[in-house]
Amino acid sequence: MRSVTPLLAVLRAAALVVLVVAVAACSRNGAGGTGVGNLGPGGGAPGSQQEFLVSVGDRVFFETDSSNLTPTAIATLDKQAAWLNQYRNYRILIEGHADERGTREYNIALGARRGSIVVNYLVSKGVDQRRITTKSFGKERPVAICNDISCWSQNRRAVTVVQ
Template identity: 85%
Template sequence: MAISAPLNTALRAFAMLLFVVAIAACSRTPNAMPTGVGNLGPGGGAPGSQQEFLVSVGDRVFFETDSSNLTPTAMATLDKQAAWLNQYSNYRIMIEGHADERGTREYNIALGARRASIVVNYLTSKGVNGQRITSQSFGKERPVAICNDISCWSQNRRAVTVVQ
C-alpha cells in the first residue's frame, strides 16, 4: 500500500517532532545539581579530590612556539595549582612537558623538559614541597590535537600537572 506524499511528509514531521521532544526531555534532569560534574557537587568534585583539581583548578598551562617562558595566564593557573597543592599536601604530582610536532624528536624532548622544569620551579617557589613533584618530557609523542595547523600546535605546547 502506497502512502500519499502529503501524508508521508506529515508522518516524517511528526516523527521528527517526537524525536526533538524526546531529546529535550532527556537533556534536563529534575533536581540536578546546578554546577559541577554529575553528582559531584559545586566546583566539579569533592573538596580535595583529583576531580576538583581538574575541573576547578586546571591541570595544564600552555606555551608560545619554541618557548618555555610562562605567560601571565599560565602563571595564574599555576598559582591556583600551588594553592590547591599546598592545601591538600597528601598528593604527589607529575609534571608532563609536551611540544607540538614541529621540530626533531630530540629538540622537542628537550623543549618539553624545559617546560616541565619551569613549572616545577614555579610551583616550588609558591611553597609546594619539591619532594612531592616529579617531571617527565614527552616531547611531541603525546599530542592532544593532530592537524597541521596552529589550532592544534597551540594545544600541544603544554605542561600538564597529573595528580597522583
Template identity: 45%
Template sequence: MNLYRIAAAAVMLAGLAACAAPPPPTAVDPYAGGRYTGAVPPGTLPGGSAEEFRRVAGDTVLFPENDATLDATARATLVRQAAWLKQHGSFSTVIQGHSDEQGTREYNLALGARRASAVQEYLILQGLEPGRIRTSSYGKERPVEVCSTPDCQVRNRRAVTVVAPGAGV
C-alpha cells in the same frame, strides 16, 4: 501479666537509650555572622581528587612556540594549582612537558623537559616542597590533537600537572 511488664520495661529502656544519644551536629553556615574569606589553613582540607584539581585549579598551561616561558595566564593557573596542592598536602604531582609536532623527536623531548622544569620551579617558588613534584617529558609523542594549523598546534605546546594521592613521588 509478667510478660507485659517485661515488654513495657524493654520499651521504656529503649526510649531512654534513644534520648541519651547526643544530638546530631549542626551545620555551620560560613557566610553567617560576617564576611567569609574562604581561607583554609594549609593541609587541612580532607579528601580531594584529580577531577577536583582540574576543575578548581586547571591542570594545563600553554607555551609559545619553541619556548618554555610562562606567560601571565600560565602563572595564574600555577598559583591556583599551588594553592590547591598546599591545601591537599597528601597529593604529589608529576609535571608532563609536551610540544607540537614541529622539529625532531630529540629536540621536542628536550623542549618538553624545559617546560616541565619551568612549571616545577614556579610551583616551588609558590611554596611547594620539591619532593612532591616530579617531571617527565613526552615531547611530541602525546599530542592533544594531530594537526598542522597554528591554532591547533598551540594546544599541544603545554605542560600538564597530574596529581595523585601520596605526599612523595
C-alpha cells in the same frame, strides 16, 4: 532516504546511552556516598582530583619554541600551588609537551624545559619539591592532530597530573 533512518536510530540510541552514563557518573562521588551536599564549586569533592582538574586547571600553555610562562600560565600555576599547599597528601607529575614541529630530540628537550619551569614556579610558591616528578613527552602525546596553529598551540603545554 530509507538508509538514513537506521543510522539515525543508532545515533539516537548511542546518545541515550551516553546520557545515562553521564547522569550515573554525576550522581556518585569518589567516596561512594550519595553525592549530595559534598561537592566543591567545580563539581568534585573538595580536595579531589576532579576538583583540581575542574576548579584549578591541570595545564598551562606555551608560545612556540618557548619555555617562558605567560601571564595566563602564571595565574593557573598560582591556583595549582594554592591547592597543592592546601592538600599536601598528593604527589604530582608534571608532563612537558611540544607540538609536532621540530625533531624528536629537540622536542624532548623543550618538553623537559617546560616541565622544569613549572616545577621551579610551584616550588617558589611553597610546594615541596619532593612531591613533584617530571617527564618530557616531547611531541609524542599530542592532544590535537593537524597541521595548523590551532592544534600546535594545544600541544605546547605542561600538564600537572595529581597522583
